[in-house]
Amino acid sequence: MCGRITATFEFSDIRVRWNLDRDLPLYTPRFNIAPEQVSPTIPVIVRHGGGNECKLMHWGLIPHWAADPSIGNRMINARAETLTELPSFKLLVDRRRCIIPADGFYEWRKEGRRKVPMWVHLRSRELFGLAGLWDVWRKPDGKRWSRSRSSPRSLMNWCGLFTTACQ
Numbered sequence: 001m002c003g004r005i006t007a008t009f010e011f012s013d014i015r016v017r018w019n020l021d022r023d024l025p026l027y028t029p030r031f032n033i034a035p036e037q038v039s040p041t042i043p044v045i046v047r048h049g050g051g052n053e054c055k056l057m058h059w060g061l062i063p064h065w066a067a068d069p070s071i072g073n074r075m076i077n078a079r080a081e082t083l084t085e086l087p088s089f090k091l092l093v094d095r096r097r098c099i100i101p102a103d104g105f106y107e108w109r110k111e112g113r114r115k116v117p118m119w120v121h122l123r124s125r126e127l128f129g130l131a132g133l134w135d136v137w138r139k140p141d142g143k144r145w146s147r148s149r150s151s152p153r154s155l156m157n158w159c160g161l162f163t164t165a166c167q
Contacts, residue, residue, distance in 0.1 A: 003034070005033050005130070006030065006031050006032065006033065006104040006119070006121070007029060007033060007043060007102055007127075008030070008103055008104075009029060009101070009103055011024050011027045011043075014043060014054065018099065019051070020051075020054050021052075024056065027054075027056060033059065034059070035060045035076040036060075037058075037059070040056040041058075041059070042058070042100060043101055044056070044057045044098045045100075045129070057134060061135060062075070062135065062137040063135055063137070064135050064138070067140055069137065078133065080131075083133075092134070096133055096135055097132070099132065100132045101128075102127065102128060102129075102130050103121060103122075103126070103127045103128070104121035104125075105119075105130075106119055106120070
């Protein structure tokens with residue numbers, strides 16, 4: 001289960017790697033991206049108009065049909081084995097797949113009674129893509145979204161990673 005990721009690269013790195021046409025002016029490299037952070041912080045590559053586009057999204061998938069945004073706190077990761085079985089992900093698998101660029105993520109190791117973060121990354125420290133799903137959520141009352149300081153509007157993009165079992 002991936003609970004934190006790192007995206008310390010420059011936007012130009014992902015622009016070249018995923019053949020992006022436009023810039024993402026609000027992107028800033030981050031060493032500790034967590035699901036509960038307020039403003040959209042995760043760069044996400046989506047297909048749009050026959051090409052790739054990068055958007056900043058919140059981490060924690062809120063399906064478009066959800067009435068309460070707190071569901072996103074529980075939907076940061078999904079198991080690849082059950083994606084096509086669960087209603088939250090079933091429709092998104094075909095229509096809303098994405099790539100989440102990262103250069104590392106954190107896993108937690110137990111040492112006695114405490115958990116110690118371990119930064120998992122490629123030996124070369126180059127960036128890689130995590131598989132993800134995304135959706136657009138609209139507040140049921142249509143009012144502006146107040147959780148985000150950088151993008152206060154009624155529609156918000158949310159994403160979640162999908163993982164497989166460790167071997």
